Every structure is written in C-alpha cells, then in structure tokens.
Amino acid sequence: MSATTFRLERPRDGVAVLTLDRPDRLNSMTAEMFAELEAAGRQLDREPGLRALVVTGAGKAFCAGYDLAAAEQLPSLGALGMLDLQESAARALAAIRGVRVPVIAAVNGAAAGGGLALALAADIRLASPRAKFVPSFVTIGLSGGDLGTSWLLPRLIGPAAAAEFLYSARTMGAEEAERTGLVNRVVPEDELLDAALELAGQICQNSPGGVQLSKRALQANMEASSYAAALELENRGQALLTRSEDMTEALTAFQEKRAPVFEGR
Template identity: 80%
Template sequence: MSAPTAATPTTFRLERPRDGVVVLTLDRPEKYNAMTATMFAELEVTARQLDREDGLRVVVVTGAGKAFCAGYDLADAEKLAGLGALGMLDLQESAARALSGIRGIRVPVIAAVNGAAAGGGLALALAADIRLASPRAKFNAAFVKIGLSAGDLGTSWLLPRLIGPAAAAEFAYTAGMMDAAEAERTGLVNRVVPEEELLPAALEMAERISSNSPGGVQMSKRALHANMEVTSFAAALELENRGQALLTRTQDMTEALEAFKAGRAPIFQGR
C-alpha cells in the first residue's frame, strides 16, 4: 500500500465551528460511514496534520446520517481474499495507524456517537478520550460472529480499561450489542444526551476544555495515556513530576497566577 499523502479527504469532512475546535464527521452516510482503505489512509494523514496544528484545542469525531461508523465496508471486504497474508497485514496496520493517530492527537478527542458503532467503529469510539452518545447509539463487538477476534484496532486493550475485564469478556465472547443506556451504566460512554443536543453538548464540552491552559490540558492527556501503561506508582509519579515542572516554566502558568490575583479570567496563549 502506498504511503498516504496530504489531500482533501473524500471519506470525511472537517469543520471548524469555533476557534481551536475541529469537528471530523465521517461522511459516507449511505454506507453507514463504513471504513475503507481510503478512509484509513485519510485518517492517518489528517491525524498527523491536526497534531501539528498550533491553535488546536479539541477534536470532535462524529458520523453523518444515522450511524457513527458501521465498521469495515463489506463491499471493500470482498477484495480481502485476494490480498494474501502480507497484503492483509499491510491493510490491518494501515487501519491501526489511523486509529492510533486519532487517539494520539495531543489534544482531547471527543466522540459524539450518534448511532451504531460496530467493529472498527467501536474501536474508533474507544480511541477517543471522552464519549457522548445519543439515545440511538449502540455498540457492537461482533468480531467472533464473522470468524475474527475482538483483538482489533486497540479494542482488546481499551475496552477492559473502560468497562472492566469481566464485562469486556462477556461483550466480546457473546458478540454483544450494547444500547446507549447500558453503555452509560457500564462506563463505556460518559453520558447520554438527547439526539438533537449531541453535537451541541460535545461543542459545549470542547468550549469548557478550551478555556483551560492548553499546555496543562495536553500534559494531562499525555499523563493519563502514559500512566495507563506504566507498571508502578513510582513510574507514574516520575512522569507527573516532569510534566508539572515543565508547566511551571510556561507563560500560561504566570498568566493564571496573575489573573487569580487580579480576580479575572486568565487569557491563555498556549505558551
């Protein structure tokens, strides 16, 4: 597979409803926003571009139409048998780079799950830092029904950390379907909001995040991600100590202290 290059995406659209906030909308509604090799390549490139954007504060990911993302496009899947083992590995790694890229964007990512999130769509929702859902949202881990594994695109790592190992095992082994209410109860989503309020709620949360110190938010995300992987409390403290020490050297920290003394809201510049 050729290396992805920068171009206007064809499988999703980017909008900027306010300063520092990007809404990435998967835009294949006639296919329930199902994933293709093209989408993987475009997501990988766009994630890298967004990660380098200085003024970026929050990314919101959602789907056009009735679904969030229905997983891999079955029409595209017909080509898989002819790829061979190494060709299939290349495609799988492309998909993994795409979702890892979205998860690794240095600012918070909010998934506004407006409908079905199945297979790779579930993995994309899990890759976000925060998940809001409409009552129509439903989550499906049907990998084993089609002869595949729930060890796909980070699902087997993220799902147990969100809902616990036993609940994750039941969900994966039974090819479960989880509605919005159950997803909220288990902690898979942060909360369920009325359908017409989903994107406004995500943007309101983005606004609240954006009002805080950009450096502080980014270092918080880095610490939260890294400390899901470290093996000791001491290692977690070491990482936290470095981050806090670095942030005390920023102009935003000085501005926050001055604003507190003056009884006004701080004006953060991300410096």
C-alpha cells in the first residue's frame, strides 16, 4: 500500500517492516498517520503469506507521540471532534495490535506518549541502548489512560510500577525498561533491526497456524475472567490445529528426522 507517514518493506519472505517515516518530526503522530496505520493494519491482517511484522522508526526516534504542532488545534475541535480524533488513534493502534501474526517493536529511540502506546501494542519489544520511554500525557494536561496504555502497561511491569511511571511522567531508559519487563531485551543500536529480523525469522520457521492461535490465546486470555475460560479457549485452538495439514507435516517430519515444511494449511 502507498502511505506518506511510513514505509512498508518486505526484506524477507513472510516478514514485513513498517517504518514510521517522519524523522524531521521524530516520527510524531498526526491524523493522517492514524488513518494510514489503521489501513495498513487491516491490510496486513489479510495478507496470506505474512508471518511476522516489525515496527520501527526512521532516524533517531521511534515515535515522539502526537505532533505538538497539530496539538495546538485540539482545543478548537470541540468535544465530538476530539472524540473522533481519539477514536481514530485508538483504531490505528488496535489495528496494529490486532494483526494476526506477531508484531515486534524495534524501539530505536524515544517512544513518548502515543509512541509509548504503540510500542506497548506490539507483542514483543526490542530496544537499542538509546531507547527511552516517556509517558508524557500528564505533562500536557492529558490522562495516562490513553490508547491502551493504562491496560497494557500494568500487565507488563505491574500496577504499582505503572502508577509511579505514569503519575511522575519520568523517562525510563532502555536498561531499566529491560529490567522491569517493559522490553524483552536491549541490543546494540547497529544490530537492532537485524535482531528483530532474526527473531521474525525464527517465528517464520514455526507453524503459521500454531503461532497465530498462540497469539490469539495470549491476547484473549489477558482478558479472560477465569482459569477455566482460558482453558476453554486453549482447548478449542488445539482441537482446530490438529485438523491442519501443518500438524500432519510436523509429525511426519519428526518421524523422518527432518525439518518440517509448513505451508500454513
């Protein structure tokens, strides 16, 4: 698809890289970016050969949040106009999070405000040593309950740590982010994208259906009301996958002592 706020590339089979591409504005978000990200998420979700998606930023930042130049117009939108913009932003991040394959955020620099929310929306986060996470919402008179942050952040670092982070709006560096579980690991800056692509490649070696239903189970069971409800969802996914050709191929490959060739069927 064509877009003006990001680049979409496919460096290897089954892997797409979405690079936010407003480096002169630290890849900050606009209404146009929200619309384009939502469209991209929905298109990628329907792409049959996709196995993993990497999201990163051009230049020295991952995403600096909403573009403050555009933010000057927010008070003039009125309540319903602001709600439309907010819902557009929420749909954009939900579309990226909802892509049926694993989403890996390669956080190359600052992830502030909505940029933090975008990083949280990924399934896996890798960070360079220059990465920093800034919940800047309260510093500009907004709530830290924005774009899924108040739901995702406590599940990653715990409620008390999330409260302290959001209320103080302090900056969290890459090393602390790794220690608290906000990011999976920190890798050298010049190796960040390669590390994300290597991880995507490892994912691509596995059963597409198995990975996709694993993601569905992980996301759905974060919202499950009980252990029994989680088991029910898992049971249905496993029963479905045993009917797939990939399951048969995996068993045959094991017996023949070779690597399986998965077709996603």
